[in-house]
Amino acid sequence: MSQKILLDKINIPGIKTYDVYRANGGYASVEKALKTLTPDEVVEEVKTSGLRGRGGAGFPAGMKWSFIDKKSGKPRHLVCNADESEPGTFKDRYLMEFIPHLLIEGMITSSYALGANLSYIYIRGEYMWIYKILEKAINEAKAAGFLGKNILGSGYDLDLYVHCGAGAYICGEETALIESLEGKRGNPRIKPPFPAISGLWSNPTVVNNVETIAAVPWIVNNSGADYAKIGIGRSTGTKLISASGHIKNPGVYEIEMGLSVYEFMNSDEYLGGMSSDRPLKAFVPGGSSVPVLPAHLIFKTANGEDRLMTYESLSDGGFATGSMLGSGGFIVYNDTACIVRNTWNFSRFYHHESCGQCSPCREGTGWMEKVLNRIENGYGREEDIDLLLSIQSKIEGNTICPLGDAAAWPVAAAIRHFRDEFEYHIRFPEKIKNRDHFVAEPFEKVKHLVAKELV
Amino acid sequence: MERTHHKQEINITETLMNRINELISYYPEDKRKSALLPVLHEVQDAHENWLSIELMDKVAEIIQIKPIEVYEVVSFYTMYNQRPIGKYMFEFCQTSPCCLNGVEDLMDYTCEKLGVKVGEPTVDGLFEVRGVECLGACGYAPIMQLGDFYKEHLTKEKVDQLIEDCKNDIIILHDK
Numbered sequence: 001m002s003q004k005i006l007l008d009k010i011n012i013p014g015i016k017t018y019d020v021y022r023a024n025g026g027y028a029s030v031e032k033a034l035k036t037l038t039p040d041e042v043v044e045e046v047k048t049s050g051l052r053g054r055g056g057a058g059f060p061a062g063m064k065w066s067f068i069d070k071k072s073g074k075p076r077h078l079v080c081n082a083d084e085s086e087p088g089t090f091k092d093r094y095l096m097e098f099i100p101h102l103l104i105e106g107m108i109t110s111s112y113a114l115g116a117n118l119s120y121i122y123i124r125g126e127y128m129w130i131y132k133i134l135e136k137a138i139n140e141a142k143a144a145g146f147l148g149k150n151i152l153g154s155g156y157d158l159d160l161y162v163h164c165g166a167g168a169y170i171c172g173e174e175t176a177l178i179e180s181l182e183g184k185r186g187n188p189r190i191k192p193p194f195p196a197i198s199g200l201w202s203n204p205t206v207v208n209n210v211e212t213i214a215a216v217p218w219i220v221n222n223s224g225a226d227y228a229k230i231g232i233g234r235s236t237g238t239k240l241i242s243a244s245g246h247i248k249n250p251g252v253y254e255i256e257m258g259l260s261v262y263e264f265m266n267s268d269e270y271l272g273g274m275s276s277d278r279p280l281k282a283f284v285p286g287g288s289s290v291p292v293l294p295a296h297l298i299f300k301t302a303n304g305e306d307r308l309m310t311y312e313s314l315s316d317g318g319f320a321t322g323s324m325l326g327s328g329g330f331i332v333y334n335d336t337a338c339i340v341r342n343t344w345n346f347s348r349f350y351h352h353e354s355c356g357q358c359s360p361c362r363e364g365t366g367w368m369e370k371v372l373n374r375i376e377n378g379y380g381r382e383e384d385i386d387l388l389l390s391i392q393s394k395i396e397g398n399t400i401c402p403l404g405d406a407a408a409w410p411v412a413a414a415i416r417h418f419r420d421e422f423e424y425h426i427r428f429p430e431k432i433k434n435r436d437h438f439v440a441e442p443f444e445k446v447k448h449l450v451a452k453e454l455v
Numbered sequence: 456m457e458r459t460h461h462k463q464e465i466n467i468t469e470t471l472m473n474r475i476n477e478l479i480s481y482y483p484e485d486k487r488k489s490a491l492l493p494v495l496h497e498v499q500d501a502h503e504n505w506l507s508i509e510l511m512d513k514v515a516e517i518i519q520i521k522p523i524e525v526y527e528v529v530s531f532y533t534m535y536n537q538r539p540i541g542k543y544m545f546e547f548c549q550t551s552p553c554c555l556n557g558v559e560d561l562m563d564y565t566c567e568k569l570g571v572k573v574g575e576p577t578v579d580g581l582f583e584v585r586g587v588e589c590l591g592a593c594g595y596a597p598i599m600q601l602g603d604f605y606k607e608h609l610t611k612e613k614v615d616q617l618i619e620d621c622k623n624d625i626i627i628l629h630d631k
Contacts, residue, residue: 087550087589118483125496125534126590128603132630161481166492166532169588183491183524185531201486244552244593251594288551288589331552331593345551349588355531435559 002256003230005218005238006211010099016133018140021101027146029109029217034154037220042113046216048224050236055081055172055209056287056327058311062224067196068114069204077205078116080107080213081177082123082130085169086287087349088329091240092210094252096123096130100137104160106213108146109220111158114206118159121210122177125166134162169353173401174207175199176355187357188401211240231257235310239325245283245332248272261285261307261314262299265332278334278442282418285314286326288346289406291413292339293323319413335442339421341435343414344372350407361404364395368411375422378429385415385422420450461539463507467517471501475517488520491528495535500629504544505536533587541576541583543621543628545614546600549586552593558609561597562586565614581621602628 014020021027033042047062068076080103084092096103103121111119123131138160141147149157163181165171171180175189178200199205215237219227228236235257241264244250249272255264264270265280274280284292301307302321307314315322333342351365368391371384392408399405415422421443425432428449431441467475475494482489491514498514499506506514506529515522529535547553547562562584566572569582576583592598595607604627606617620626 084591085589088552088593090591090593090595093591124591125492125532126600128496129605129630132603163481163489164493164496166496167534167587168532180492181489182486183488183518183520183528185527201483242594244596245555250596329593331555333555337555341554342551345549345554349550352588 002254002259003238004254005227005230006095006102006214006240007099007252007254015099016101016137018101018137018144021099022144025221026101027105027108027141027144029220030105030112030146031152033109033112033220034152034156039113039115042109042220045219045224046113049215049219049227050224050231050234051212051215051219051227052235052311053209054211054215054239054328056086056289058325061208061212064196064208065110065114065206067194068206069197070115072204074203075118076114076116077200077203078107078111078114078119078213079174079177079181079200079205079207080119080121080210081172081174081207082121082127082210083165083169083172083177084127084210084327085124085172085353086289086327086329087346088244088284088287088331089242089327090244091242091252091328093127093130094242095210095214095240096127097133100130100133101141102214102217103134103210104137104141104146106216107160108141108151108158110208110213110216111160112156113216116206117157119161120181120200121160121162122171122181123162123164124171125164128164131162131164138162168355169349170355170401170403173403176401177207178205185355187355188403190400232308232310233312235312235325239309239328241309241328241330243271243330243332245330246275246278246334246337247332248275255309257308257310259309260299261309264309264330265299271332274332274334276334278336280332281335281337281443282333282339284323284329284331284410285309286324287329288331288349289402289409290324290326291319291322291409292342292417293321293413294417297321297417319409320416323413335444336436336439338376338432338438338443339414339418340372340376340425340432343411344369344376346410347372347407350403354403354407358399358404360395360398361407364391364404365407367391368407372411375425376432378425378433380422380426380429382426384426385419389415420447424450461505461507463502463505463510463539465502465507465510465513467498467513468501471497472517479518487518488524491518491520491525492532494518495525495529499535503539503542505539507537539576539580542581543601543626544583544585545617546585546587546590548588548590548592548596548598548600550589550593552589553596553598556596558597561609561611561614564611565618568614568618582618601626603630604628 176186
């Protein structure tokens, strides 16, 4: 069994309530921080821990905190990003639904470290029942004296509220989230200035993912150095992985960084292998935005080393042969899945979710969706594959926020690793008319047709 | 959209107004606009799940912002409806992980059973089927959202049961 620091108490009956959470050591980090540590000392612990942003980007959390502008004297804010919307990702929801006080505790301790007196949890509108759970938890914490004025007699004040979105993936981008929290459309802002200087209502603001904030209590209770002992290299601590697709045991798992992908996929403690006797075809390790990898690059890197669940190992080989840990949205495909259909599906998602501010993304995501749609439905043209590569390369890097990259990468990766499958769709349209075309006749069985064409 | 043809009765009850004021109090006094998204959710829930221009104007008046500031938000976010929708809106997640678990077949089945196309309410206004993007429940696929809640690990039998429960008026849409 690997060490659990986020979900270790999740199965205790009643842990959703303040009383049970408190009786099991909850809110100890608030007491420790407010009574024995200065805010800067808390920041130092988090820096030492090596904790990296768990929303997808993996930026060191302590460093992000240290950028917050304390000189201007403006009010500061901590905003928790609970706008979990990356396809394949459902980990934050699990944590908030079943152990909400862990997030509230993390918010209090982290807000203290940043000197924030007014903080928010921005939750996606679809998670309305969790909004209610968090509101209740906040009220309980307030009644117990952990929120409000002069918390635990320390002189530190904090008000914490939940704010709900209304259905927009883009609001997971931190500046779009801030716009949305200000009651506007979720259009990302041009950076700089970064939120740490000018964020919510132009005040210095830090935006952190749910899982990042939830790791702070353990770090404060134990130490940053202890946290850094878990994991490998610059991938310290534990990570929540939400697994879906063609596997035996879909769900949310807390793993120690450094677990091998092979063990995660096949051990009964985790995913338990494939859901049927159909073989593994591909996987997406970190949510729909990261490159898809074919079976031969999943358990071993291109160098033949074991692929591990770390930021570094999953990206080993760059985009040519690697991918990214991203948000930990782990999607597994067996050979009944169609890569073209899946890529079209993701492109439709990004087209739908593009905010429309930047032309390359607004137009390009729509073009990619259309081209992929016609290939998947048997109307593809020979030049479409290069056309897709051309469009995606013109979106990548040419937009205000990373949604453009997120839309471009999966298309490029799918063509990079599965080009013959695209060619098959274009050359044998009559064979892919049915949307379940690979169920009866997996690509491995018809692959030779494409090869023959090329000769 | 021909939304201007639809009339909506506006009723901001005292309970609703109290909740709106509570939501506004979560933000600094000069930042009332920040409450817009949560207030729109509450107002929409209390008005058969849609927002007419008149209702949006009312929200603008309450929050003390210009009507255009409400319209631009309502038209941006997918959860706000600008026309009357089916009372029971079956919102199936149609992003990849749900597709791997058969959501497309399930949507076809539901539409056929209700005799509708995606995005068209039933004649009695009771049901509507919509495809939405990732709801964050990929491990419990296929899933749909119904009101404030998710219905997970769906099967044809479960859809049949849900339709029955809706007809018998025993489905809770909002937890108030």
